[in-house]
Amino acid sequence: MASDTKPLRCAIYTRKSTEHGLEQEFNSLDAQREACEAYIKSQAFAGWKVVPQQYNDPAYSGGNLDRPALKRLMVDVEAGKVDVVVVYKIDRLTRSLADFAKLVDAFDDKSVSFVAVTQQFNTTTSMGRLTLNILLSFAQFERELSAERVRDKVAASRRKGKWTGGSVPLGYDAKNKKLVINKAEAETVRTIFGLYLEVGSFSKLVAELDRRAIVTKRRNSKVAKYRGGIPFTYGPLAYFLKNRIYIGETHYGGKWFKGEHTAILDRPTFDRAQDLLKFNTVKRKVKFSESGALLEGKLFDDKGNRMGPSFSSKSGVRYRFYVSTALRGRKHEAGSVSRISAPEIEGLVKAALSEKLQAPNEEVIERIDTITVSNGRIRVTLKQLKGKQRSIEIPWTPKPKGDAQVVATSGPKPDQKLVKSIIRAHAWLDDLSAGRHASIEDLSSAADLHPKVIRQGLRLAFLPPHLTRAILEGDAMFELKQIPKLLPLSWWQQHRAIG
Amino acid sequence: MKSQFSSIEADPAVEAELDRLPTMPIIELRKRYCELLRTQPPKAFGPDLLRRSIAHTIQEKSYGGLPPLTRRLLDQLVKTALARPNGRLELPRRIKPGSELVRTWNRRIYRVTVMADGFTFEGKTFASLSEIATAITGTRWNGPRFFGLREAAGREGTDGK
Numbered sequence: 205m206a207s208d209t210k211p212l213r214c215a216i217y218t219r220k221s222t223e224h225g226l227e228q229e230f231n232s233l234d235a236q237r238e239a240c241e242a243y244i245k246s247q248a249f250a251g252w253k254v255v256p257q258q259y260n261d262p263a264y265s266g267g268n269l270d271r272p273a274l275k276r277l278m279v280d281v282e283a284g285k286v287d288v289v290v291v292y293k294i295d296r297l298t299r300s301l302a303d304f305a306k307l308v309d310a311f312d313d314k315s316v317s318f319v320a321v322t323q324q325f326n327t328t329t330s331m332g333r334l335t336l337n338i339l340l341s342f343a344q345f346e347r348e349l350s351a352e353r354v355r356d357k358v359a360a361s362r363r364k365g366k367w368t369g370g371s372v373p374l375g376y377d378a379k380n381k382k383l384v385i386n387k388a389e390a391e392t393v394r395t396i397f398g399l400y401l402e403v404g405s406f407s408k409l410v411a412e413l414d415r416r417a418i419v420t421k422r423r424n425s426k427v428a429k430y431r432g433g434i435p436f437t438y439g440p441l442a443y444f445l446k447n448r449i450y451i452g453e454t455h456y457g458g459k460w461f462k463g464e465h466t467a468i469l470d471r472p473t474f475d476r477a478q479d480l481l482k483f484n485t486v487k488r489k490v491k492f493s494e495s496g497a498l499l500e501g502k503l504f505d506d507k508g509n510r511m512g513p514s515f516s517s518k519s520g521v522r523y524r525f526y527v528s529t530a531l532r533g534r535k536h537e538a539g540s541v542s543r544i545s546a547p548e549i550e551g552l553v554k555a556a557l558s559e560k561l562q563a564p565n566e567e568v569i570e571r572i573d574t575i576t577v578s579n580g581r582i583r584v585t586l587k588q589l590k591g592k593q594r595s596i597e598i599p600w601t602p603k604p605k606g607d608a609q610v611v612a613t614s615g616p617k618p619d620q621k622l623v624k625s626i627i628r629a630h631a632w633l634d635d636l637s638a639g640r641h642a643s644i645e646d647l648s649s650a651a652d653l654h655p656k657v658i659r660q661g662l663r664l665a666f667l668p669p670h671l672t673r674a675i676l677e678g679d680a681m682f683e684l685k686q687i688p689k690l691l692p693l694s695w696w697q698q699h700r701a702i703g
Numbered sequence: 704m705k706s707q708f709s710s711i712e713a714d715p716a717v718e719a720e721l722d723r724l725p726t727m728p729i730i731e732l733r734k735r736y737c738e739l740l741r742t743q744p745p746k747a748f749g750p751d752l753l754r755r756s757i758a759h760t761i762q763e764k765s766y767g768g769l770p771p772l773t774r775r776l777l778d779q780l781v782k783t784a785l786a787r788p789n790g791r792l793e794l795p796r797r798i799k800p801g802s803e804l805v806r807t808w809n810r811r812i813y814r815v816t817v818m819a820d821g822f823t824f825e826g827k828t829f830a831s832l833s834e835i836a837t838a839i840t841g842t843r844w845n846g847p848r849f850f851g852l853r854e855a856a857g858r859e860g861t862d863g864k
Contacts, residue, residue: 669770
């Protein structure tokens with residue numbers, strides 16, 4: 205290779221997954237960089253030159269592309285500032301096969317080649333590409349394997365009761381990766397539990413905590429974010445009061461295990477708090493009919509679609525309906541009745557049930573399990589009473605939809621094509637007269653039609669008024685094809701030629 | 704209309720002038736156009752268009768042009784055609800006099816006869832379909848829509864909110 209070739213600008217990319225060892229004066233990133241620089245120097249005869257910009261990603265995972273230096277590199281590649289990307293090993297670039305394909309695509313786009321210093325292969329051959337893919341498959345496998353290892357390790361540690369990190373709960377400090385009791389905070393924990401058992405309600409507890417200036421745990425985190433030290437609210441309080449950490453347990457996968465750390469509370473206190481919590485929890489029944497739709501959740505069409513409440517308004521009046529949910533995009537799945545007036549069906553059902561059950565109107569709705577609406581009948585199934593299922597049928601037919609039709613007088617149908625041609629002719633004449641098009645050829649290219657068609661069509665703008673009128677009003681007795689190609693100038697003769 | 708035209712005799716003077724047009728040189732045609740329409744002929748007009756325009760104007764002057772109502776209808780249609788040069792041209796649906804509109808509403812059938820200048824319903828004449836629809840239903844209705852002359856655009860969309 206000649207040394208007078210254009211210099212190839214080489215960008216060195218380095219990455220390291222963990223922070224471990226980064227504080228050293230000469231760390232892994234430097235080592236990677238040095239190796240790359242040496243390689244580039246060895247290729248100096250081919251015009252390779254290092255670009256001054258450094259692309260270093262310290263403590264970034266190779267599992268995704270969310271890395272600042274890599275993003276910078278890609279921007280520079282896109283801008284054509286780089287000819288070769290040099291890395292120490294392929295897995296520095298990425299450990300994901302999918303991401304690698306993306307990167308290679310981006311490189312190929314700009315004819316940027318990339319080189320892994322310690323892994324020699326030639327990607328211009330199929331064998332080289334295979335090698336590369338195999339290498340990357342292993343890189344990805346390695347990554348997934350290590351992730352699995354970490355997960356398994358965390359799971360095992362938790363089951364053994366070890367603290368594996370996370371936010372430290374109030375009452376504890378993390379020391380040597382273990383939870384140790386913080387005496388002052390532990391006292392606060394006992395106070396809060398004691399207060400809760402004493403006052404017995406969250407609202408009173410919060411007021412009391414505020415009075416005593418007891419706040420959530422203050423945390424110091426490396427990154428700026430929400431750090432605690434704020435007054436307690438209901439949600440965090442509930443979490444706090446249910447936290448089994450305080451009786452010396454750790455959890456993993458929704459299960460609690462005996463922990464290594466010391467408990468702050470005794471079991472009876474904690475259990476009493478749990479009982480109180482359970483007692484205080486208001487079991488809210490899922491309540492429908494907020495909208496005043498009594499039958500919400502009970503009404504179905506005959507294909508099993510729920511019929512939900514809906515309404516329309518006209519001049520201030522609200523008309524309520526139940527509408528099959530199939531009408532929301534799955535119209536073909538709707539039953540024979542897809543829409544029913546709410547007052548109508550509510551009235552029908554109430555009347556029929558109170559007659560059958562001999563109960564007042566208000567109570568009968570409670571007894572309904574489901575209602576199925578179909579063309580011809582409404583079937584009401586009642587809730588089981590002494591293991592017996594009862595159902596009632598109400599005969600009902602929906603009001604027929606009105607239809608409209610036109611019974612036309614006999615006679616020739618006006619030729620729609622002719623009407624359109626006339627209008628088109630007048631529009632063209634307008635265009636030309638107003639100078640919107642300088643010539644018929646101009647107009648023809650704008651209308652995407654042959655000039656001949658336009659010349660032929662234009663003559664229809666000069667029909668005798670009585671014919672134009674007859675055509676427009678639909679009284680014409682002739683069709684477009686009956687109009688001769690060459691129309692005489694005289695209306696008189698035109699009339700004779702057509703009529 | 705047709706009969707009306709047949710009753711008018713062709714004006715020999717007009718016919719004579721029309722006969723001269725095909726042989727007239729283009730310079731003369733431009734001059735004549737200028738005289739008749741009191742404006743310079745557009746650049747795009749070749750001899751044929753000039754001849755046709757001149758002939759049309761001459762005849763309009765002696766026999767009369769489009770009646771004002773038809774003129775307005777035509778202008779309207781042309782305007783929509785020009786506004787959307789490549790769009791489909793929708794023609795207003797016109798029901799011929801003598802046709803009957805049949806509408807079933809609340810299980811009853813109503814028949815309306817279309818007249819040249821209105822509609823007959825139950826022996827009375829109405830100017831608009833909306834009046835009839837209102838009389839039938841008791842609420843305000845768009846007549847053409849009630850009688851199925853107009854597609855209810857976007858009605859499906861309001862179903863089942």
